[in-house]
Amino acid sequence: MSDGPWNAVLAQPAATAALRAALANDELAHAWLLVGPAHVGQVEIARALGAALNCPTPAAADLGCGSCSACRRILADRHPAIAALEPEGAFHRVDEVRDWIHDVSLTMTEGRRRVVRVIAADRMNIPAQNAFLKILEEPPPSVVWMLEVEDDSVLLDTVISRCRRLDLVPFGPEALMQRAREWEVPAEHQEALVRASMGLPERLRDLADPDVAAARWRHLAILDRLATGGPGQVVPLAKELVTWSRGRAVPLKEKHARELAEKEEEFGVEGPRGWPPGVRQRLVKAHDRLEKQELRRSLDIVLDDLGSYLRDLLAVQSGAAAGALVNIDHEAALYRDALRLPAPAAVRGISAVAACRDALDRNGAPELQLERLLLALALPIYATSA
Secondary structure: OOOHHHHHOOOOHHHHHHHHHHHHOOOOOOEEEEEOOOOOOHHHHHHHHHHHHHOOOOOEOOEOOOOOHHHHHHHOOOOOOEEEEOOOOOOEOHHHHHHHHHHHOOOOOOOOOEEEEEOOHHHEOHHHHHHHHHHHHOOOOOEEEEEEEOOHHHOOHHHHOOOEEEEOOOOOHHHHHHHHHHOOOOHHHHHHHHHHOOOOHHHHHHHOOHHHHHHHHHHOOHHHHHHHHOHHHHHHHHHHHHHHHHHHOHHHHHHHHHHHHHHHHHHOOOOOOOOOOOHHHHHHHHHHHHHHHHHHHHHHHHHHHHHHHHHHHHHHHOOOOHHHOOOHHHHHHHHHHOOOOOHHHHHHHHHHHHHHHHHHHOOOOHHHHHHHHHHHHHHHHHHHHO
8 A cells, every 4th residue: 555645754664654653543643743854744733643644535544545635735735734833933932822821722624633842842932832832731622733843842841741752864875966956956966966965855955956055155155254254254255145035035125016006906005004903014014024044044054154163173183984974075175174174173163153043043143153252262363373
């Protein structure tokens, strides 16, 4: 028998087996805690589960047919049985959680059970977690919650205890190579970019974009630029990196401007006046959130590139073989830069990358945070050369 929608879930055999066994035995928990890196199958798992729960003619208790109207719309994220809740800012806040509770308590207009993904559930603050706990204690029978976290240690024990845990793992080389072929990564670059993706399919998808692939070479040359240009490169380099990241959001901004113009035409208005109450504000707010997310994702690409290079420097300095490198296509540059940045400074650099991410999570100014990071790298390089 074909595994239908479950075939789209790659590299997560243990999680898939646990969910399918729960479905087959009618023991599906009302809440699941998915612990692991983002974008390693969470979307595909939710779709396959939603199809199994809502298919009118399932092939088996654990398997939606994948071809009926309901399954097709679920797999395309166009069915009310699938919902995804993302933080509107740096964190999920208590008011958002109360809105979730209200929304999922409404009777479903179509389908039998709703699968609700709480994306980055580890970014619920404590009041939000306490509010969410109420619905976990008295769960609506029509809802299956999927709490997606990278770090479950920040969740309350009372929240964790009411969920069944599934551990998700980074992709292995074979699954990533399959994705590389699907996304038409040039054959001559597949091995290098699969390595550079560090087990994360979303990073591989980014690297399949020629603009991102070209930018990676510039990001991996940051230490060389600091070494040859000195600390005076910090400010212009930070500005360059932020400009590139903002440029990545331009197509999205243009798309949103077109959507706003189409809505104005639909409502027969021009500018902010004359809209139905609240409609324009909600649309602009949603657009702003998506544009900020795209900017942050682009900044994360920069940090991922730089962090992976520093990790490789430590590998070179410890005598690791070339096969252990993430950036195998930069081997010569790594051996050069290993002489410029001492190992203790590389370790501090990795910590500075993590601190930069944390500051961006708290809505720190991107240019300022990148300047701090680059300065933390430039000073020891300068001291070594002096």
